[in-house]
Amino acid sequence: MRFDLLATAPEGVDAAYEVVAGFDGALVPGLLRPGAEQITALHALAAAVAGTPLSGRAAEAVEKTVAGSISDEHLAALVAARSALLGACHDELLSRLDDASGHTRPGWSGAAAAATGGENLLAAARSWLSELAVAGWRGLDHDLVSHADQLIQALLSDPVLRRLGLLLDGFAGELRACAPGATMPRVPVRRWADLWSRAVLLAQPGALAPTPGGTVSGRLLPLGVDLQEHPTAVQAQVHAVLETADGARLVRASVSAPKVDTLVGPGTWQLLRGHCSLLAAVTEQRAMDLTDMPVTAGGDLLWSNSHAAMGAPADAFATARVQLATAAAPAVAPLERHPVRIAEPVLIEGYTAAATDDGVTLALAGLELAVDIDRLHNAGPLTPELVAASTACLGLLRWDGRWSIQPIAVEAPVKRKTAAVHAGAWAGGATDAAGAKVEAAAADAVKVLRERAGRLLRR
Numbered sequence: 001m002r003f004d005l006l007a008t009a010p011e012g013v014d015a016a017y018e019v020v021a022g023f024d025g026a027l028v029p030g031l032l033r034p035g036a037e038q039i040t041a042l043h044a045l046a047a048a049v050a051g052t053p054l055s056g057r058a059a060e061a062v063e064k065t066v067a068g069s070i071s072d073e074h075l076a077a078l079v080a081a082r083s084a085l086l087g088a089c090h091d092e093l094l095s096r097l098d099d100a101s102g103h104t105r106p107g108w109s110g111a112a113a114a115a116t117g118g119e120n121l122l123a124a125a126r127s128w129l130s131e132l133a134v135a136g137w138r139g140l141d142h143d144l145v146s147h148a149d150q151l152i153q154a155l156l157s158d159p160v161l162r163r164l165g166l167l168l169d170g171f172a173g174e175l176r177a178c179a180p181g182a183t184m185p186r187v188p189v190r191r192w193a194d195l196w197s198r199a200v201l202l203a204q205p206g207a208l209a210p211t212p213g214g215t216v217s218g219r220l221l222p223l224g225v226d227l228q229e230h231p232t233a234v235q236a237q238v239h240a241v242l243e244t245a246d247g248a249r250l251v252r253a254s255v256s257a258p259k260v261d262t263l264v265g266p267g268t269w270q271l272l273r274g275h276c277s278l279l280a281a282v283t284e285q286r287a288m289d290l291t292d293m294p295v296t297a298g299g300d301l302l303w304s305n306s307h308a309a310m311g312a313p314a315d316a317f318a319t320a321r322v323q324l325a326t327a328a329a330p331a332v333a334p335l336e337r338h339p340v341r342i343a344e345p346v347l348i349e350g351y352t353a354a355a356t357d358d359g360v361t362l363a364l365a366g367l368e369l370a371v372d373i374d375r376l377h378n379a380g381p382l383t384p385e386l387v388a389a390s391t392a393c394l395g396l397l398r399w400d401g402r403w404s405i406q407p408i409a410v411e412a413p414v415k416r417k418t419a420a421v422h423a424g425a426w427a428g429g430a431t432d433a434a435g436a437k438v439e440a441a442a443a444d445a446v447k448v449l450r451e452r453a454g455r456l457l458r459r
Contacts, residue, residue: 001325001346004366005100006403010092016085017401019048023082024193030136031065039066042078049081072126075133079200082193087337093399097344098329103250105329109297118161124151125164125203129196132175137192140181148172164202166256170230171195194340201335211333213296218244219311220251220288221319222281223345224394224408225424227268227377231261234268236427238278239345239396239408241323242290248327250345253278253301265378266438269427277305283428287311299330316409317420320347320394343396348405355388362393362405372398372406381435382423386412 022041026034034042042065046058058081061074098105128148135144148168155165174192178184201207221241228235235256242251255276259268273279281288289309294302324347348369351362360371373384387393390410398404409422425431430439 001102001348002100003348003364003369005096007367010096013089013092016048016089019044020082020085020193021190023078024189027133027193027196028137028187028189030134030139031070032134032136033068034066042066045078045081045085049084052084054081054084070130070134072123072130075130076126076200076204079197082197083201083338086339087334090332090337090339090342093339094332094342094344097342097397101344101346102325103327103329103344106331108331108333118155118158119205121151121154121158121161122164122203122205125155125168126200129200129203132196136181137187137189138181138184140175140179142176142179145172145176145179160208163208164199166233167195167199167202169232171199173231194338198338207335211296211298211300213294213298213302215292216242216244216251216295216301217291217293218242218289220278220281220290220308221314221316221323222278222285222288223316223320223324224422225279225282225427226343226375226396226406226408227379227424229259229264229268229377232258234259234271236269236272236276236279236424238282238424239343241319241327243323248323249299250327250329251295251299251301252330253303255279255303266380266426266430266435266441267443268379269429270443273428276303277308277310278303279424280428281310282422282424283426283431285313285315287314296333297331298333298336315420316394316422317347317392317411320345339399342399343406345394345408346397346405347392347394349392351393353388353390355384360384360388367403370402370404372404375406376423380423380425380427381432382407382410382421382425386410386414386421389413391418 023045026038026041029035029038042062046062049055049058054077057077061077064070064074128151131144131147152165152169152172155161155168221243223239223241226237226239228237233256235254237252237254240251240253242249253276255272257271257275259271269279278288289311291307293304293307296302324345329344348362348364351364354361354363359373362369362371371384371387376382376384387407387410390412392411393405393407394409395405395407398406407423409420411418411420414421426435426439430436
């Protein structure tokens with residue numbers, strides 16, 4: 001892999017980020033009465049998309065915002081302009097990454113989405129999101145956040161709208177924990193702008209329509225698991241190589257479940273195992289044979305255990321060394337085009353690992369990669385110390401102003417022998433003594449929570 005090609009950001013990325021940062025900063029005090037600095041930032045956003053199909057709508061939205069008559073439609077136009085800039089950055093960064101890795105990637109060819117129903121709930125979501133933008137992050141209070149409580153429950157109860165419901169549930173939880181905004185020592189400007197903008201996009205009619213796709217058959221070779229969670233939900237996303245009659249391709253498979261905020265660490269796996277046999281294959285380092293498994297155009301397997309069977313042993317590092325460089329990468333859906341959503345599996349070797357006060361870095365020829373320590377969860381045996389001692393790293397390459405790597409497995413000295421240690425080693429059940437001990441403690445917590453939930457439901 002040509003890591004030297006990643007040493008500098010593509011031209012225009014920094015300038016686009018400056019425009020986006022200006023708009024994000026305008027959301028801090030709110031858009032009710034924009035000041036001179038906010039007005040300048042809004043005009044810069046409109047100017048950045050001049051000459052595109054968004055030009056007229058963005059300019060009108062800025063004009064209405066400055067005049068104090070902003071509507072849901074105008075906010076959607078501003079969010080579309082922001083997302084278009086970040087989408088262009090995403091495309092440039094991913095193109096540079098594909099050049100470095102040698103991957104081929106098709107363009108998006110999905111059909112336009114149709115309306116999915118639930119228009120009243122979507123309109124209510126847009127209204128609440130507009131209230132947030134008008135009040136600003138400094139204007140947050142508990143009453144404003146609580147306006148979304150009934151809406152979130154209604155969204156979560158509808159399978160089609162649940163994706164938006166989960167996003168708003170986590171977002172509202174963060175806002176509630178930080179309210180009142182006027183007393184916050186520091187506002188997470190970029191993060192909240194990203195979450196808010198994402199919610200505005202998903203609340204538009206048709207945005208939650210199923211992604212078109214088809215079915216695939218072949219041998220699935222898991223690479224590793226990325227565990228994502230917030231206090232009320234958890235998701236495990238398995239990255240894998242799929243061998244088909246047409247060649248190897250990169251795919252993902254995800255399983256999600258609701259949870260409570262007191263359930264963290266290894267206990268979260270127990271919420272997911274019954275829904276996805278793939279987690280056992282990850283732990284046992286085995287392939288899976290797929291037959292007519294549904295898949296989206298973006299490379300996401302819509303997992304169904306009835307379409308999969310456990311296969312032969314398959315070492316993730318062997319798969320990465322043989323298949324990763326030649327596997328075709330999936331197309332990216334329009335709403336997924338954001339630099340923060342880049343998570344490309346890569347295998348790196350021949351680096352020098354070093355532990356610093358800020359974390360761990362992996363020095364390669366032409367590039368120094370920061371290890372994303374914050375994404376190393378405690379639901380598995382992989383630790384920053386093992387990463388710092390590793391000789392090979394299988395991870396997800398990410399971008400957040402610079403390239404970094406999220407390890408999902410490493411080869412490192414363990415008891416004087418080089419062994420593979422996986423972040424998702426306990427996904428299908430702990431097999432080592434240390435993991436079994438942690439698993440047993442987590443099982444007790446899950447059992448107690450389920451008993452309490454059962455008593456509540458029987459009342």
